[in-house]
Amino acid sequence: MPVLSEELRNRIRAEFPKYPDKRAVTLPALHIVHDALRMVSPAAIVEIAELLELHPSEVSDTMTFYGFFHDKTPLGKRRVWVCRSISCMLRGGEELLAGLCNRLGVKPGQTTADGSVTLEYAECLGACEGAPCMLVNDECHMNLTEDSAAELIRK
Numbered sequence: 001m002p003v004l005s006e007e008l009r010n011r012i013r014a015e016f017p018k019y020p021d022k023r024a025v026t027l028p029a030l031h032i033v034h035d036a037l038r039m040v041s042p043a044a045i046v047e048i049a050e051l052l053e054l055h056p057s058e059v060s061d062t063m064t065f066y067g068f069f070h071d072k073t074p075l076g077k078r079r080v081w082v083c084r085s086i087s088c089m090l091r092g093g094e095e096l097l098a099g100l101c102n103r104l105g106v107k108p109g110q111t112t113a114d115g116s117v118t119l120e121y122a123e124c125l126g127a128c129e130g131a132p133c134m135l136v137n138d139e140c141h142m143n144l145t146e147d148s149a150a151e152l153i154r155k
């Protein structure tokens with residue numbers, strides 16, 4: 001049974017005209033699959049490679065270059081990145097991350113038992129003026145306290 005649905009395959013195929021060749025669709029395809037399945041499994045890599053007419057190792061090489069993609073366990077519904085770079089660290093980013101770990105009962109990189117949140121640390125999010133900050137999925141939240149961060153995640 002294929003990992004990629006026909007709908008996902010069609011979404012990847014729809015990227016082909018936007019790029020000079022199928023190889024250039026590797027990253028968009030990885031994002032499409034990662035968004036939909038919350039991970040890119042080895043079986044999904046093989047199927048992406050077939051669609052792009054590449055060897056699976058080429059897709060895997062691209063994917064593993066980035067720390068962004070999960071390949072073993074699916075991400076939670078919400079992916080939360082707490083910045084741990086210098087500006088955020090100086091303004092309580094480490095304490096923020098430790099507090100969220102406590103509240104959620106996870107370590108950085110883990111997903112809550114109910115699958116609702118994956119908590120990770122990030123390097124500079126480019127929003128140093130609002131330190132400490134974090135991303136919740138694609139949305140950046142700044143000037144956080146442990147309470148305001150926990151409330152955001154709860155919502």
Ligand code: FES
Pocket residue numbers: 083084085086087088089123124125126127128129131132133
């Ligand atoms: S150091 Fe945290 S956003 Fe730049």
